[in-house]
Amino acid sequence: MTHDVFNQVPPHTGHDVSADPALVEGLRRECADWALGELRGLGTLAGSARAQEWGRLANDNPPVLRTHDRYGNRIDEVEFHPAWHDLMAVAVEHGLHAAPWAAARPGAHVARAAKFYVWSQVEAGHGCPVSMTYASVAALRHSPALAAEWEPLLESRSYDFGLRPASAKRGVLAGMAMTEKQGGSDVRANTTVAEPLADGTYAITGHKWFNSAPMCDVFLVLAQAPRGLSCFLLPRVLPDGTRNAMRIMRLKDKLGNRSNASAEVEYEGATAHLVGEEGRGVRTIIEMVNMTRLDCVIGSACGMRLGVTRAVHHATHRSAFGRPLVDQPLMRNVLADLALESEAATAVMIRLAGATDKALRGQTNEGALRRTALAAAKYWVCKRAPGHAAESLECLGGNGYVEESQMPRLFRESPLNGIWEGSGNVAALDLLRSVAKEPDNLDAFFGEVDQAKGADTHLDTAVREAKDSLTDPATLEYRARQVVERLALVLQASLLVRHSPPAVADAFCASRLGPERSLAYGGLPPGADFGAIIERAETKII
Template sequence: MTTHDVFNQVPPLTGHDVSADAALLEGLEREGAGWYAGDLHRLGTLAGSERAAEWGRLANEYPPVLRTHDRYGHRVDEVEFHPAWHELMTVAVGGGLHAAPWADARPGAHVARAAGFYVWSQVEAGHGCPISMTYAAVPALRHAPELAAEWEPLLASREYDFGLRPAAGKRGVLAGMAMTEKQGGSDVRAGTTRAEPLSDGTYALTGHKWFNSAPMCDVFLVLAQAPGGLTCFLLPRVLPDGTRNAMRLMRLKDKLGNRSNASSEVEYHGAVAWRVGEEGRGVRTILEMVNMTRLDCVIGSAAGMRYGLRQAVHHAAHRSAFGRRLVEQPLMRNVLADLAVESEAATALMTRLAGATDRAAAGDPAEAALRRTALAVGKYWVCKRAPVHAAEAMECLGGNGYVEDSQMPRLFRESPLNGIWEGSGNVAALDVLRALGREPGALEAFTDEVGLAAGADRRLDEAADRLRKSLGDLTDIESRARRLAEDMALVLQGSLLVRHAPAAVADAFCASRLTGEGGRALGTLPSGLDLDAVIGRITHPGP
């Protein structure tokens, strides 16, 4: 005898196209990568499948395991992953999400890759770490042309070939990074790892790293103290003769989120490495990598927002309470619309940054200057908003959202990571000041970009005027860096939405983010806005 019937429960959100995202598709076209729409649709269809969702669940439910020794006591330093991890990686590498722009000369290649990374990250975020690191390693590696010629074809290969073997015998390789030491944290110049020059032109590295990203990658960019100062090095896991390099995995980090991905502490015991760039210029060299991974921080946070929004809207459309579906209830509609506005603003900024990356790579100095400032601004603000957004989206599902089956706890645990990774909030905010003070044309490029929307919305014009006054006041500037970065992000997002988003979205953003009309929590949009049109962008994203 049954005790009850199951009803008013929400069906799983599967069998849909994750790329059916109006803000994303409009940005893709606007930033010159419309040619990628077909591939993005195919990736999005897989990303929205039950099969892909199960890969994401399994990769997190069965996290990686470190095996330091084999049964006979030999040092092996292997990390074992669940097969679902390898499925996720195979799709990401096969789709070129790790390095396609470096082998594709088409305009918009970085935008296309950003869109793919955004869509596929919504399946599972952890495996994006080695994908992002590989993408970012290439421009840094080009400081050593001979090494780049050897490694870049393998890094750009679309074949995922897991396992520790000499690179020359692999169909494709992945790259990681090791900068942070336990005594230094963000202050990488405090690193004590030593690099001793050897007679054959290589170096022997001895020391430790507190965070080594993705330790089962094939090769790493590492900072160490050479005779000429802090220097960047290329350190492979397996040497050309087939022997394991002297890189010891000490333990895997037990992290809040990002559980599927292995992050480790490592020690080097005379590990062989090749110099990348000049001695003493390691920070400048590896910043080429950091500036690309910071773009992925923005993309990843925007992807998380979109995932949370889609789950919240799906739940509200199917769940009833007090005689009506949740999506029909005014206060819930306010929350959903506010989540949508935040997501659209993040996506618009993400695609603009990717477009600037393409144009900067093509030699446009104004776009390079804009990217330098806007990337620091976006890294600070979009990553800061992700945890707030994830918490509100999870709350839309009520108690069902707090249990692991919903996958919303995984989103919530993941949400702070991009704000910490590659420079936490203070580092990002101070980098905004550094860009404005040191980079020629950075301030002008930013104000020119914002100025493209001048006269279109009074609230945006007034916010831009306040920002200009703030930028002209150097009083106590360092302690105000966070507020300045926030104001710059909001004005830039407002400019992008006023120019490119539907009027209802831009109106809601300007009313709630650029004036005192909105409240501090999400779901406090002021009266008089067209919430139907804002929410309709999610439920009916267009062709």
Template sequence: MTHDVFNQAPPLTGHDVSADPALIAGVRRENADWALGELHRLGVLAGTERAQEWGRLANDHPPVLRTHDRYGHRIDEVEFHPAWHELMAVAVENGLHASPWASARPGAHVARAAKFYVWSQVEAGHGCPISMTYASVAALRHSPALAAVWEPLLTSRHYDFGLRPAAEKRGVLAGMAMTEKQGGSDVRSNTTRAEPCGDGTYALTGHKWFNSAPMCDVFLVLAQTGEGLSCFLLPRVLPDGTRNAMRLMRLKDKLGNRSNASAEVEYERAIAWLVGEEGRGLRTILEMVNMTRLDCVIGSAAGMRYGVTRAVHHARHRTAFGKPLAEHPLMRNVLADLVLESEAATTLMMRVAGATDRALRGDRFESALRRVALAVAKYWVCRRAPGHAAEALECLGGNGYVEESQMPRLFRESPLNGIWEGSGNIAALDVLRAMTREPETLEAFLIEVGRAAGGDRRLDEAVDRLRESLSDLDDAELRARRIAEDMALVLSASLLLRFAPQEVADAFCASRLAGEGGHAYGTLPPGTDLEAIISRGAITS
């Protein structure tokens, strides 16, 4: 023995991941307090060493593509580590994939968002097929006959992995295939074509450059017809049991999201069914995209919470220069700033989830607010995640830079939600599109922000500046990112003023609106109640 091991933070296990004050307050506020028991049970599981080990194993043993069997038959199957299936089974059994669509209960989409936020902190990659299955129902409802067949299977709480006809399965998962090599976000340039077969089906020929979660049972796919870009439902296995002609060419070698498979695919007259109107495919699939964009916000907020809880935990247990890191003034400033960013993201995420729930139930104001606030949140929260992950990692020093800490996995994952479902420019331009094409969205946004009017002079002044910048949109495209940023900050500040403790709201307004903080984390102004803020990022159970 050459030394004793001491002054290392203990493992962060055996806690309730849902014990997050901003999350619980949002669940109660957005009419989902009936789900707190379910959320607690999932949070306790998420905090176990067993669940965390599933996350590690799923990433250390990424999926493998098997294009052919031993005899040379084409099979196009993706093989996963058992830990992936454990993660998926928990997600499906807890309704993270599509349960709100089978519920008439107010707050169902909020409850699902909260559970997605909690379970995503165990492992983010498996959230991709869960998210797309959730979102697919919104698009499928454009074709009631197809929805009648598929929706009961999509909303089932049975995880039934394997390529078999849907009629033989207890539950199915859905994916999405939009982008092609030449187009990316410009899906109108897609070349995949769909030809009617004369029996109500279409034959698709072409390719997709990114097909997320290719092991799913069914996909929503964009293809060109004589009427223009259209949306189709394409199953992996046809009703007669034969494999559809969807060829998996290779899996992407990605920066992060290693546990999840993403593939390049080709279609050789693959059979599919039209969803919605021919030539209106973009509008149809945007129903799905709007739901997955919400999950991008949730996923980024979840990553921030994961990072900050580990940073606070490490700093409270690690001693340097004679006292715990968390007692050093500058580290306290960094930790408080990270908690502040995390709480703002969680609060904004929960408000958008609440707007989504009420919009889907017919509330016109909430629908207008959701339209613009979702685009704002998608831009801002996802944009802030990588820098937040990097700072949280740095709080652990060299310990945070090694794979065993799982912080590198968080860092690699952090840019994904900013790219998925439209990168930063797409999201910022969507903010402009919402306000110019649907003026009621800006009106709803200003009403929402105005509910905190008079609560803080710095917010009132920021809102005045925003109104002035929006009064002339001649060069708005050039300023789109700044506009989206300003809208995100005033909306977040207004929500924190209404719903968060005073010390949180005050610090946010000072540092984010009044310029009293710097550009880096850890530059909150003197007088900030650092300990009160840090305590909200600590695991207490």
């Protein structure tokens, strides 16, 4: 023995991930407190060493593409480590996928958002097929006959992996394929074609540069039909058991999200079914995209929560220069600042899930709010995630830079939600187009924000500035990011002022909206209640 091992931080396990004050309070506000019991069970599993080991193994053993069997037959199968299937089974069993669509209970989509947020802290990659399956139902409902056929399987809580006809499975998962080599976000530049056949189906021929979750059972695909770009439902296996002509060319070698398969595919006359009307593919699939954009916000909020809890845990158990890190003023400032960002992301995530739930139940004003607020949050919350992950990692020092800490995995994952479903520019411009076409959307947005009017002078000033920033249309597109950032911040601040403790709301408004804003984390004013803010970010061992 050359030395004793001491002053090392114990594993961050044995806690309830759902014991998150901002999350629990949000569920109660949005009529989903009935789900708290199941959420606690899922949170306890998420905080266990067993589940965290699943996450590690799934990332250390990424999927492998098998294009052919031993006899030379084309199979296009993706193999996963057993840990991936463990993660997926829990997600599906708890209804993180399409189960809320079958629920008549108010708050069903909020409860699902909370569970997605909690369980994704174990491992983010497997959230992709879960999210796609959830979102696919919104688009499928443009074709009631297809929805009637596929929804029961999509909503099933049975995880049934493997390529078989849908009729032989207890549950199915859905993916999506929109972008092509030459187009990216400009899907109207797609060249993949859909030829109508005599039996009412279509033959799809072409390619997709990004196919999300190619191991799924069915996909929503965009292709050029005789009347223009259209949306199609394309199954992997046909009813007679034969493989559809969808060829997986290779899996993407990605920065992060390594446990999940993303692929380049080609179609050689693949059989597909029209969803919605011919020529209205973007309008149809945008229903799915808006749902996955919500999950991008949830995913970024989830990553922030994971980062700050890991940072606080480390600082609580690690000492330097004679005292615990968590007691040192500058570290307290950094931790509290990270906690503010996390809580603001969680608050807006829950509000958007509530607006989604209410809009689906026919509340028009909630739908108008969602159309503007979702674009703002998709831009800003996802944009803040990488910097937050980097600062959280830095709180662990060199220990955070090694793979065993799991912080590098969080850092690699952090940019993804900002790219998925439209990068920052796309989200910002979508918001401007939305309010230009439907001014009522902006009225609904400020109607929400103005509920906190008079409670904080920084917020009142920022709201006036946000409204003024929309009055010069000649330069609006150039300023889109600045405008949308301010809209997102006033929404977050309004939610915190109304629903969070004064320590949180006051510090957020002063540091994000006040005249002495800091560009780096750790710039909170000396009068902030660091202790109260950090305490809300702590995880308690069960």
